[in-house]
Amino acid sequence: MDRLPMVERRAQLIQAALAVASRDGIEAATVRAIAAEAGVSLGVVHYCFEDKNELLREVGEAIAVQRVDRVDLPLIPDPDARTVIGAALATVWEAMRERRGAQLLSFELTTAALRNPELRGVATAQLERNLLAARELLDEAAAAAVVRWTVPTTLLARLTVATLDGIALAWLVDNDTPAADQALSALTDHLTTQTKR
Amino acid sequence: MDRLPMVERRAQLIQAALAVASRDGIEAATVRAIAAEAGVSLGVVHYCFEDKNELLREVGEAIAVQRVDRVDLPLIPDPDARTVIGAALATVWEAMRERRGAQLLSFELTTAALRNPELRGVATAQLERNLLAARELLDEAAAAAVVRWTVPTTLLARLTVATLDGIALAWLVDNDTPAADQALSALTDHLTTQTKR
DNA sequence: GTCTATAGTTGGATAGAC
DNA sequence: GTCTATCCAACTATAGAC
Numbered sequence: 001m002d003r004l005p006m007v008e009r010r011a012q013l014i015q016a017a018l019a020v021a022s023r024d025g026i027e028a029a030t031v032r033a034i035a036a037e038a039g040v041s042l043g044v045v046h047y048c049f050e051d052k053n054e055l056l057r058e059v060g061e062a063i064a065v066q067r068v069d070r071v072d073l074p075l076i077p078d079p080d081a082r083t084v085i086g087a088a089l090a091t092v093w094e095a096m097r098e099r100r101g102a103q104l105l106s107f108e109l110t111t112a113a114l115r116n117p118e119l120r121g122v123a124t125a126q127l128e129r130n131l132l133a134a135r136e137l138l139d140e141a142a143a144a145a146v147v148r149w150t151v152p153t154t155l156l157a158r159l160t161v162a163t164l165d166g167i168a169l170a171w172l173v174d175n176d177t178p179a180a181d182q183a184l185s186a187l188t189d190h191l192t193t194q195t196k197r
Numbered sequence: 198m199d200r201l202p203m204v205e206r207r208a209q210l211i212q213a214a215l216a217v218a219s220r221d222g223i224e225a226a227t228v229r230a231i232a233a234e235a236g237v238s239l240g241v242v243h244y245c246f247e248d249k250n251e252l253l254r255e256v257g258e259a260i261a262v263q264r265v266d267r268v269d270l271p272l273i274p275d276p277d278a279r280t281v282i283g284a285a286l287a288t289v290w291e292a293m294r295e296r297r298g299a300q301l302l303s304f305e306l307t308t309a310a311l312r313n314p315e316l317r318g319v320a321t322a323q324l325e326r327n328l329l330a331a332r333e334l335l336d337e338a339a340a341a342a343v344v345r346w347t348v349p350t351t352l353l354a355r356l357t358v359a360t361l362d363g364i365a366l367a368w369l370v371d372n373d374t375p376a377a378d379q380a381l382s383a384l385t386d387h388l389t390t391q392t393k394r
Numbered sequence: 395g396t397c398t399a400t401a402g403t404t405g406g407a408t409a410g411a412c
Numbered sequence: 413g414t415c416t417a418t419c420c421a422a423c424t425a426t427a428g429a430c
Contacts, residue, residue, distance in 0.1 A: 237396085
């Protein structure tokens with residue numbers, strides 16, 4: 001682990017920061033804790049990053065990349081619209097539910113970014129990325145089900161992202177998975193009504 | 198301002214905490230900053246509250262109370278379901294949009310509570326309160342429009358709360374009010390389809 | 395009841411030895 | 413490039429004078 005080129009050292013530290021922040025919260029992700037997690041000394045972090053904000057910006061990047069990597073739409077034999085849309089949403093939701101800590105961290109990063117001008121870009125980049133991913137997913141779903149959307153997908157994408165976020169937040173609070181699934185099902189129903197042949 | 202009975206002193210400090218946290222974020226709401234905001238010395242805060250967590254718990258209460266007070270459903274002459282539901286949601290949304298800082302603080306409190314066992318109750322209480330308020334609002338709306346819901350209101354309430362939260366979060370990030378209004382309109386549409394005479 | 399003073403941590407950041 | 417040592421600011425919390 002010694003004498004790494006800075007690029008690799010940075011990557012290592014970003015992963016360490018992501019790990020500790022997901023596990024213990026953004027407040028616990030101090031430079032000290034991150035250095036300890038990575039097994040390097042305190043000074044190394046300051047050597048590799050301008051300051052803590054730069055490191056947090058990279059964490060924002062990392063968490064987004066980690067999520068984007070793949071929304072493989074499951075192949076379905078007899079594709080009616082509701083089934084396809086439901087499967088698409090279920091895939092995304094499962095990915096969100098799978099990593100509780102990372103999901104919570106995502107919310108923490110957003111609120112932190114909304115208060116700290118130096119992190120502002122993290123929040124906007126995250127939202128834009130999510131909106132784009134949702135739009136692509138909706139397009140793919142419509143293509144797979146051989147239907148078209150009756151309203152602009154940018155609008156539907158925002159509704160989808162917002163509802164998924166809200167469902168996730170409530171789920172983080174009360175852990176009521178059945179209720180979350182039902183709410184998701186309601187979103188599926190609504191989206192289905194926004195299609196035509 | 199001198200020699201207040203403790204009950205009033207506590208109320209004053211809670212309001213000060215709410216003010217500084219709404220304005221500058223939960224991280225900036227240190228005991229020092231709160232004392233300064235209230236114009237009292239540092240020791241007074243520790244004299245009135247067990248510790249910072251107790252004060253934050255009270256802030257959670259205060260922000261909830263501040264929101265619950267009044268969801269006056271506007272009276273509408275010729276009540277069809279969509280109009281009534283839309284008006285109800287618009288009222289709530291307007292209240293959320295009105296106080297940006299408090300809305301953001303609400304998210305910050307939730308994430309903080311999800312990481313800190315001593316604050317856990319703040320998140321659950323907030324969610325329960327919101328779900329209950331949504332349920333009551335939905336019931337009132339149905340009564341006003343002389344319709345009935347075709348699915349349990351507890352489910353619709355969760356969907357409503359989740360979607361509103363998600364819309365608010367996205368709006369805090371990109372400030373796109375028209376997009377938020379459109380998403381809200383989509384929620385109205387969906388809820389309307391869940392009614393019958 | 396209130397204030398000053400201070401204890402005791404913990405944070406980000408840097409200097410200088412190696 | 414890395415580590416130790418250290419600075420300095422800010423935090424929560426308490427003790428003790430008034």
